[in-house]
Amino acid sequence: MSRTLLIGLVGVCAAALLAVGSIAAPHEDGWHEEKSAYEMAREAVARGEALPLHDVRRRLQSVAPGKIVATHYEFEFERWVYEFKIVDRAGRLQKIHLDAKTGELVMQSDY
Structure with missing residues (x-):
């Protein structure tokens, strides 16, 4: 061959x-x-398995203040998470994962 x-x-x-x-x-x-991430998140919120995005965004600002540049809903770390990419006050791009059900911080890292 x-x-x-x-x-x-x-x-x-x-x-x-x-x-x-x-x-x-x-x-x-x-x-x-x-399904789209939007559909999965919307259905999870309706079933009470995830917090609404506006609640999680409020939690995000208390954990890592900055400008949100991207948001994703995905299954990572053996759970559903909201993943945010933010530009923090120092101008660094950060990736933040918050548990979709509790809003707790799962992971924070430089991007």
């Missing part, structure tokens, strides 16, 4: 694996069809 053909096959296999990964997403009680 030629090297070019082998590289092409590896590329096709890698693309197929990436495509499969986008069909389903991990969930604390198994796998589910992919």
